[in-house]
Amino acid sequence: MHLEPRSIATTRQTPCALPPNILERIIRNGTEEQRDWALGTLSLDTTNRMVRLQTAQIAAALPRRRPRPVPASPSARRTIADAQSTETLPGKTVRTEGQASVSDVAVNEAYDGLGATFDFYSAVFHRDSIDDEGLALLATVHYGDHYDNAFWNGEQMVFGDGDGELFNRFTISLDVIGHELTHGVTEDEAGLAYLNQAGALNESVSDVFGSLVKQYKLGQKAGDADWLIGEGLLAPGVQGVALRSMKAPGTAFDDPVLGKDDQPANMSGYVRTTSDNGGVHTNSGIPNKAFYNAAIAFGGHAWEKAGKIWYETLRSPQLRTNASFVAFANLTVTQARTLFDADAVRAVQDAWRAVGVKI
Amino acid sequence: MTEAERVRVVLERSGGFAGRTIRRGLDTEDLPAVEADRLRALVAALPATSGPVGATAPDRFTYAVEVDVSGRRGLHHFAEPVPAEARDLVQLLSRAPLLPASR
Numbered sequence: 001m002h003l004e005p006r007s008i009a010t011t012r013q014t015p016c017a018l019p020p021n022i023l024e025r026i027i028r029n030g031t032e033e034q035r036d037w038a039l040g041t042l043s044l045d046t047t048n049r050m051v052r053l054q055t056a057q058i059a060a061a062l063p064r065r066r067p068r069p070v071p072a073s074p075s076a077r078r079t080i081a082d083a084q085s086t087e088t089l090p091g092k093t094v095r096t097e098g099q100a101s102v103s104d105v106a107v108n109e110a111y112d113g114l115g116a117t118f119d120f121y122s123a124v125f126h127r128d129s130i131d132d133e134g135l136a137l138l139a140t141v142h143y144g145d146h147y148d149n150a151f152w153n154g155e156q157m158v159f160g161d162g163d164g165e166l167f168n169r170f171t172i173s174l175d176v177i178g179h180e181l182t183h184g185v186t187e188d189e190a191g192l193a194y195l196n197q198a199g200a201l202n203e204s205v206s207d208v209f210g211s212l213v214k215q216y217k218l219g220q221k222a223g224d225a226d227w228l229i230g231e232g233l234l235a236p237g238v239q240g241v242a243l244r245s246m247k248a249p250g251t252a253f254d255d256p257v258l259g260k261d262d263q264p265a266n267m268s269g270y271v272r273t274t275s276d277n278g279g280v281h282t283n284s285g286i287p288n289k290a291f292y293n294a295a296i297a298f299g300g301h302a303w304e305k306a307g308k309i310w311y312e313t314l315r316s317p318q319l320r321t322n323a324s325f326v327a328f329a330n331l332t333v334t335q336a337r338t339l340f341d342a343d344a345v346r347a348v349q350d351a352w353r354a355v356g357v358k359i
Numbered sequence: 360m361t362e363a364e365r366v367r368v369v370l371e372r373s374g375g376f377a378g379r380t381i382r383r384g385l386d387t388e389d390l391p392a393v394e395a396d397r398l399r400a401l402v403a404a405l406p407a408t409s410g411p412v413g414a415t416a417p418d419r420f421t422y423a424v425e426v427d428v429s430g431r432r433g434l435h436h437f438a439e440p441v442p443a444e445a446r447d448l449v450q451l452l453s454r455a456p457l458l459p460a461s462r
């Protein structure tokens with residue numbers, strides 16, 4: 001449908017002649033025809049500057065999803081399945097919501113980890129599951145043969161048992177479960193590309209909320225948390241305490257087979273590489289440390305201020321899928337101002353500047 | 360490739376939750392005859408690939424398989440899901456002895 005109001009059609013010759021806020025109001029409040037026209041007008045000027053501006057305006061004017069009644073207290077709907085060492089998903093159902101624990105520790109860890117992550121997002125951010133629309137949570141354990149990984153496949157969680165040489169079972173760390181489910185949240189909210197700086201931000205967001213799931217479960221304040229990612233995951237004999245440290249990136253392990261933790265804590269150590277989708281698990285150390293800095297500056301529970309700022313940044317329509325560290329950082333500052341006060345703005349600015357992100 | 364040829368294979372696995380590059384390898388000279396033959400057959404069945412690939416989704420693996428058949432070298436790149444012709448070799452190498460990390 002593209003019916004142009006004749007009287008205003010001439011403005012097409014002069015893109016952006018109407019102040020953007022007027023266009024925005026038309027998009028938000030106009031009739032369907034007016035909205036089509038306004039969106040068409042916004043897309044006439046195709047310079048990068050205008051495209052950037054317009055994308056943000058259109059996104060700001062169109063709510064991500066329509067408001068809907070929120071159930072009084074959303075509760076998790078969990079199903080745990082067992083792939084029995086195959087790579088067939090989802091496998092045999094072994095525990096469903098409300099059922100008692102079973103003898104298989106991986107099943108119970110997955111069940112509890114999904115529950116803790118659901119509870120965190122629900123209680124802290126009033127988010128109803130991964131998609132904020134009450135998605136039922138499915139996890140498969142014992143995936144593959146000695147499979148050294150856990151992942152969110154876009155629809156469900158998958159956990160391997162680990163090879164026992166380098167890695168234990170991947171259900172062992174609550175922050176790993178929170179990390180993986182957060183990839184689902186990021187995919188739903190921001191769609192951050194999994195490449196280079198946007199990919200490192202995608203990884204960092206998963207580490208941030210994975211760690212917060214654990215801190216929330218333990219009732220820890222920022223100063224008392226270990227800020228480790230994957231504690232307990234390294235098999236006996238591997239020299240290290242975890243996979244990553246948000247507090248001190250680059251110090252989590254140093255092992256002959258695993259190598260040395262090479263996460264930078266500052267832009268001066270940013271790693272340019274083509275492997276690992278542009279070093280997404282390496283350069284995430286920089287935004288991880290920035291979040292840690294902010295959380296420590298705020299004090300108290302890290303999810304209350306720093307977590308809230310990062311979460312609303314992830315949901316911000318202005319966050320582009322190919323966001324750089326600087327772009328993300330600037331949006332956290334905007335959110336600090338919107339949600340809190342000038343002190344919060346300063347704390348967030350300092351947190352990023354300390355890791356060499358120039359904002 | 361003849362029965363007697365020496366075949367060495369290194370599997371380099373990158374990405375995953377850990378985001379670490381892990382190397383494992385096999386050498387026909389270290390294997391009993393039956394297993395050596397199986398390794399030769401699996402290597403011969405490897406499909407040609409065109410250069411490095413990125414992970415298909417967050418925290419999924421990518422694999423580079425380095426092959427040396429009596430000095431003739433080849434390199435194959437796979438992302439998950441690994442194609443059927445390469446799956447058994449990747450599976451076999453995933454249980455092979457660990458090699459030191461390249462620093």
Ligand SMILES: [Zn+2]
Pocket residue numbers: 179180183203206376417418
């Ligand atoms: Zn991840």
